Amino acid sequence: MTRPASTRPRPFRILSHLGVMVAVAAVMGVIVAGLAIPFAGVLGIGARNVAQSVEELPEELETQRLPERSRIVDGAGNTIANIFEENRQIVSLRDVSPMMRKAIVSIEDYRFYQHGALDLRGTLRALVTNQASDGVVQGGSSITQQMVKLTLVQQADTPEERAAAVDDTYARKLRELRYAIAFEENHSKDWILERYLNIAYFGDGAYGIEAASETYFDKSAKDLNVKESALLAGLVRNPTGYDPTNSPERAQQRRNVVLNRMAELGVIPQPKANRLKRADLGLSPTNLQNGCVSSRAAFFCDYVLKYLQEDPSLGETPEERMEFIQTAGLTIRTTIDQRFQAAADEAVQATVFPTDQAIGALAMVEPGTGRVRAVAQSRPMGSDQEAGQTYLNYVVPERYGDSNGFQGGSTFKLFVTAAALNQGISPYTSINSPDDAAFDLGSYEVCDGEFYQSSEVYAPGNSTESGVMNMYTGTQLSVNTYYMALEQQTGICEPYELAQQMGVELDNPERELVPTFTLGVADVSPMEMAEAYATFAARGVHCPARPVNDITDAAGTMLKEYDSDCTQVLPESTADQINDILRGVMESGFGSGLQIGQPSAGKTGTAQGNAVWFNAYTPNLATAAMIAGANEFGSPINMAGVPIGGAYRNVSGSGFAGPMWYDAMIDIAPFLDDEDFVRPTTAE
Structure with a gap:
């Protein structure tokens, strides 16, 4: 007063x-x-x-607002971390x-x-x-x-x-x-x-x-x-x-x-x-931790701060935005579900140990909103490299976590599938897919009617079965020669651009816009893949991944709401067809042993022994599971012959990353609404 x-x-x-x-x-x-x-x-x-x-002397001293700690909270208001200068x-x-x-x-x-x-x-x-x-x-x-x-x-x-x-x-x-x-x-x-x-x-x-x-x-x-x-x-x-x-x-x-x-x-x-x-002092001391390191969701917290530092409404520079966060007494309400986070953490930690020469990672994104529900990785946050600690966030895109990512492997085949369906190719079109097929790289169309400049011949080989395949069988068995042949029909440009529209941050066409794009040669993070696969679950609606719902000031006044900014990037019919194809992977393909009691669809991926993937989703939650070879500096290494989680493993998407996905999802499934995918209308 x-x-x-x-x-x-x-x-x-x-x-x-x-x-x-x-x-x-x-x-x-x-x-x-x-x-x-x-x-x-x-x-x-x-x-x-x-x-x-x-x-x-000036008549009055103008008093500035005192620096006040900010809180990062979940949707229920439970504190995840405190951020402050004082x-x-x-x-x-x-x-x-x-x-x-x-x-x-x-x-x-x-x-x-x-x-x-x-x-x-x-x-x-x-x-x-x-x-x-x-x-x-x-x-x-x-x-x-x-x-x-x-x-x-x-x-x-x-x-x-x-x-x-x-x-x-x-x-x-x-x-x-x-x-x-x-x-x-x-x-x-x-x-x-x-x-x-x-x-x-x-x-x-x-x-x-x-x-x-x-x-x-x-x-x-x-x-x-x-x-x-x-x-x-x-x-x-x-x-x-x-x-x-x-x-x-x-x-x-x-x-x-x-x-x-x-x-x-x-x-x-x-x-x-x-x-x-x-009387004695009667102390009941508490040590309020500052920052993300001690948070129960350390890398999600770090992701939130990096995400907000890109928001120009919070300041002119990233440094000014961070200072504002540290001093303004904000309440940053995030998208995390701590039940999902706990399940993801437990699954990752049980599969990959912190000191292993590998990274286990899970990203969970809600289809139709882009809300990030959990971020988990096997290496905890910290500076003790001997204990396996790191400040690299392997789950999120490089701009948020400083990790370059890992090759996506066969999980990229779905972008070619989507392009083929958009172009009117029937999912039941048969393509002969022998194990010894050879492909002229110069026969692949890139963008603007141009063709890939190469005289090389590429013979990928199949790791499963060979023969006459269609989109259902070729996807369920992840047949490389089938997808190299399908990409010859679709060209590389549309699958590449669809991946970008669905959240994959591709920015090196010389390395990525290549005939082997369908085999996942591009480096990618679990968050990007969860965001992309959530687009299929949302019937073609892409919503950029976001970890924040809103920010209020110290008085409780709303400063900003982070609404979903969604775009229909695939026809519903295309997404429905892909969901049906990937549902088959879970029902009779590589994911048949990973049933969680909810309708699900998914795709495996293996990238030259350096990374294995299992990207799967229900109608209301998309989860990308990745296990990748990485030394203590984060550089990719081959996982062959490397003990992971106390044992030598079969480094396949379904046999390694798939069970990690299952361990998390079986605990989360009871919290998900009972929904089903829309069946496609395409006739054989």
Whole structure:
């Protein structure tokens, strides 16, 4: 609450303030709390010079909003991580217990509500006490003056400005008092006390009374009792020296000083103070972690921050956006479902160990919305490479996680299938697909009617069966020669562009827009593949993957909503047909042993022994499972002969990545709505 501006004439107000300032200066050689300005320095200053100095100072100190921690939460409001520069949560004075308010006033400025910007009586008392003790034992600064000093330090942009804010000089103290006078004229006492309690540092990384209450007692400031209030009130004088977690004896002594002072002032009865002084500190310390490393969903959290750093509405540069996130007291409501996340984590960790020369990863995306429901990988977040820790996020695209990705293998065949169906090729069209087929690479059309420039002949070979195939059998058996022949009919351009439209971040045509595109030579992340396959599940509607629902500010006001930005990139009939083909993979193909009690469709993939995939989906959840060989630096390696998860494995999509997908999905399936795919209308 702001006080009405004074109606007294300006000259009268200035002389009134000067009278106080000059009187104090003349009597004791000080202006404010430091009590350290030599007599000679002050006595040599005339009233006219003091008046001129005051007139030259700004009338008011503009207070900026205090930095406040932001929270990343799930849809139900459960905290996933706290992000901050300073651990502070701003609270109103009414949300601070009355006893805490009385305790801080008792020990720091007991006449706070009776005097103005400067407590002349308190300053004189402090001077006498300090002179008798031959040192600074008691401060003479009012709470208003202390708040000004803390504000100047808080708002300093450079080391020089911070040094000036605490410099023990006449100029600094005069400026500080001038600002204090302005605060007293323009704001209520309650407003000043509220800001003081929110800006003060209480030690152990806790800024402001709410964070301090949580840090030391695991409760809100509104619930502090007398004993707890006395402890916290005693910390502001020396938060490091009296830190109860490091110096409990000194903290207890200081708390008892506050209790004695409260009894002396009649705030509490002396017998009660005596009883409380015998009690222990009653700490219930909590260590609020800053950032994603300690989060239960560390790499999802990291993905959220990288995603928001690309949002221009949060600042002009990524650095400004991150600073805004760290200081604005935001609530970032994300798309994660922690039940899904727990199931994904458990499945990945049971399959691939952190120190293995391989990465296990799962990405889950909701069809029709793009909401990312889980991000899991086998290497935990951290810097201890010997323990398998890493900061590389292998699940998300490179721009969000710094991993280059891994070849997608046969999971790319579905983009050729989609192009063929779009072009009117029947899913039942037969193509002879022998194991020894050879393909002239120069016969593959790229974009704009051009053909791939090569005179080479490529003979891929099949890893399963050969013979006459159609889209159903060729897909269920993942027949390489069938898809190389089908791509000759569709050309490379449309499958390539469809993959891009469905969320695969292809940006190197020289390496990717090639005849072997259908065999998955492009590097890709699990998130991109989950997003692409979610497009099939959503009947051709592509929704970019997004980890955030909305952001509200500290007051609960909506700042931004992240709505789904979906586009129909495939005809419904094409998507329905693909869903039916891939449903066959799960019912009678490589995924037949991975039934989860929900209608599902999926595709396996193997990329030259470096990565295996199982991308599968229900009508309401698409999940990409990947296991890829990678050394401690994240570079791809061959998984042949490498122990993974404590054993030597058959590195196939259905035999390795498929069971990891199943282990996660069998726990998630009960939470999914009962839906089914739309059957295609294509006749044989």
